Amino acid sequence: MSINHIVTPLDSAILDSKEQYVFYHKKVDFALKELIVGVQQNGLCTPQEVVFFKQYCDLLLYSIEAMRVKYMYDEEDNMKVDVTDSGFPNYLEFRYLFNDLSLRDNYLNKLKDVSELQDEFLDQLLRKKQPVKRDKLYQAASIVYYTSVEQQYIFNRFVQGKIIKAPENSEAKFMTSWSFYDVSLNRPFICFMYFDYDGNDPLKEKDDIYETLKAVADRKMNMDTMAYGIDKRLKNVYPKYFKRIDVGAFHNVFAKDDNDLTHTILDAISKKEIPLEAYALSLKIHEVYTGGEFKEGGYFKKQILQNWSTPIKEGFVFAPHRIIQLLYNKNPEIMNKLAKPPFQVSDLKIK
Template sequence: MSINQIVTPLDSGYLDTKAQYVFYHKMVDFALKELIVSAQQNQLCSTQEIIFFKQYADLLLYSIEAMRVKYMYDEEDNMKVDLTESGFPNYLEFRYLFNDLSLKEKYVNKLKDVSELQEEFLDSLLRKKEPVSRSKLFQAASIIYYTSVEQKFIFNRFVQGKIIKAPEGSAGEFMTSWSFFDVGCNRPFICFMYFDFEGTNIETNKELIYEMLMATADRDMSLDIMAYGIDRKLKDIKPRHIKRIDLGPFHNVFAKDENQITHAILQSIANKDLPLESYALSLKIDEVVSGSEFTEGGYFSKQTLQKWNEPVHQSYVLAPHRIIQLLYSKTPEVMNGLAKPPIQIADLEISKV
């Protein structure tokens, strides 16, 4: 099946051909790279935040590429693109990938010898003059997958960044980052926290801080509630500024949600007004900063906590010029509610061979 045979608005969220796997990966790879450049150019993130942002995006891209290698020739299973307001692979795909790679040593021992498989490829192509069978291609892909993909680089449900000294002028002395893939909305989130530490040695407390963040800030929730939960857990930690980036939805031909932007793009693709590779990416940035402090608890268990200002919510849309024109026509109320006019990014061009 060629790229031109991809059914568009109403089919399932499965990728079931080599062409679709290659097509989808190119779209995600291109969109995330455009996002990183645009976030820096439009000052959506600081210089240090962009460095962390790129690291988390690289893990996401690495994982999706691993899925492509794993599933491309698999006749029994297909990768699933989430049907909620996401456009990214379903969370369970990341979970399956992580669990599967924990058993890689078991599978590697069962793989066919590379030299034997090469002989079979040559026999099919040169002597029999016929294409290599899908089953042999799957065996070759499995060898690449199990011998080259590293579990530690898979985008997990929670990914913790290191604690470092915050850049000069930040709200706190230290900063850290983390990322999580929310199971409910099936989208990746990237978080940054600037904080002060009032203990004696932050090095001996880093693991406690990491554990606290994983237990308290690993899902989509009201940002002030997240901030309060972090503040309560460890008395020596004084969060001053928390920033959370919601990546998505990724609006593309494989998304099937009810989002207005997704619907407008899918309808235009179905009407042949837009090419299959048309895409847009929504981005939401929430921030909250501490304003003052208050004391909570009784005489023997007093704790000084932050009183948080009202969270700031900002929505952005990144899209090529033609898509921006379409969205102003089809979804003017969404465009008018953005923090700034839609950010123009490059068109994606994929050969339809």
């Protein structure tokens, strides 16, 4: 497989062969698992945040694996990977997957019985001594897909976490998390809110809290703007600290964006200086803290709101040792601006 074999109409790369599906999904699976370990080992999240971070990444991995099964032998449609500044599947792929699984029963009724399909496979392989036809493989993949993939585990545009008591020595008494897939950037974001509550149990207002987060914080925006929007709509909730993790871009052979790190890796791959499996993963963490309170509103209706600090913005890169050397050599100005030196992760080796 070469870079030129990956078709890229507009802003998506289309995976149009079994080999490309296998290759891409191994890369994403491997990189995200390395990221989870790297985030924990390098203290970028608290132990409780790491638990939530892993859960959201697991949903993402589950969804991408479901896409692999769904599209593996599909001759009519191909999966699209965003190439603008992402490297992850296009958001519409998650939407198609979710909607498709809503019609699970309709599709299952149209598929052949498993035993009948097994007999056809055995006849083709043992009696006729011929490979199984692609349409039969697609039928088998469809059976696996519709009988094993659960809609509730698909990474949706917005995924809400539970409200829990914050760990000791936290900025506030309670915390919650949520994740969203930004439809313009095609990247996953994972967020945390630490807050106090005017009362004993914020779960009494959990529906209002969840609805507010979904309405106000389901896309990338300035952190102080997001914090003010949430604070203003929830009168009994007093946010104290927000943290947002931007996962991506995923710099690899399937990405063809304007990102300098991506171009460096693609150029080195084309010159065969590094293998096709080479990758790097950017990660950005934005934080904002409360800086006191102020009152807003008229004489008869005032609301206490939070002043917010200037957002803290930090960038990180995870990459194997050889790629770190390459990026420092070609993009020293970018690498030197990172919050910390690049975190080394394992090489991916695909035979």
